[in-house]
């Protein structure tokens with residue numbers, strides 16, 4: 282029998298804790314919860330063990346009493362086998378979990394059957410809601426274009442590296458490809474620093490910096506009112522209200538000159554338009570984390586050109602590829618010291 286990792290949870294705490302862990306997507310719903318004396322053994326979803334440990338649960342290993350031995354992909358294909366051939370062969374075989382909401386990329390051939398597909402994916406993947414990603418992320422405010430194909434509640438919570446990110450999956454983007462960069466921000470040494478996050482979103486960088494780096498204050502600006510609402514909720518949920526000053530509006534109106542030890546520019550494609558404001562806010566000797574997409578060939582020269590054109594005296598300390606964006610184009614972040 283397959284062996285799997287399980288979290289030991291006191292039976293007296295189980296009725297409160299297990300639904301919450303399920304909401305966070307930490308429970309492997311394809312396996313059964315079993316009993317061990319006055320404890321429950323809760324099967325842990327693949328790759329989520331560290332988060333259970335972080336929450337203080339004791340981890341054990343035990344047999345996986347699976348409810349269904351087949352892989353979900355096989356079960357989905359079997360369940361929907363009566364759809365026309367072109368729809369069956371286009372069924373999504375990958376998906377993203379955000380807590381207990383599932384996001385799928387849906388092919389045109391599947392669209393006429395989206396309700397059936399949504400119901401089957403919800404049941405087999407154990408999701409409360411299924412959203413179809415219709416057209417990726419678009420526009421200045423990075424709104425996703427999604428359609429709910431099963432359920433109605435699209436609010437969810439993602440626990441990542443010790444931070445809770447609550448948001449509405451159907452209205453707000455969450456770049457899972459940026460996880461490493463959020464981790465890097467969490468691990469910086471910002472003791473005593475004042476930080477300005479010009480594109481705060483729901484707190485992608487603001488929250489790890491405020492919670493873990495020793496920063497004194499983080500000024501977090503966000504223009505999209507939907508994202509701002511969750512930024513405020515996430516500040517409270519992560520218990521960092523004393524460290525963060527949230528602002529709703531365009532970052533070009535952020536007050537103050539040369540006050541920031543560090544400025545985060547977590548935005549791509551028109552980032553250079555905001556560089557004059559970042560240079561206004563950063564102290565001499567301070568750091569700008571400058572994000573943008575560039576052709577892989579010549580990206581360093583391009584970044585140098587942008588800072589030179591803005592009249593900055595600077596030194597690039599590091600350039601890191603965040604993720605591939607398109608063929609020959611990547612999203613980079615440059616750590617640029619302003620002299």
Ligand SMILES: C[S@@+](CC[C@H](N)C(=O)[O-])C[C@H]1O[C@@H](n2cnc3c(N)ncnc32)[C@H](O)[C@@H]1O
Pocket residue numbers: 421422423455456459463479480481482483485486502503504505508530531532533547548549
């Ligand atoms: C792409 S998201 C941030 C992504 C994030 N860095 C991550 O790791 O996933 C950028 C955010 O900047 C916001 N934004 C765009 N223009 C803005 C402006 N002029 N002032 C403040 N916020 C802005 C958008 O609404 C969006 O929430």
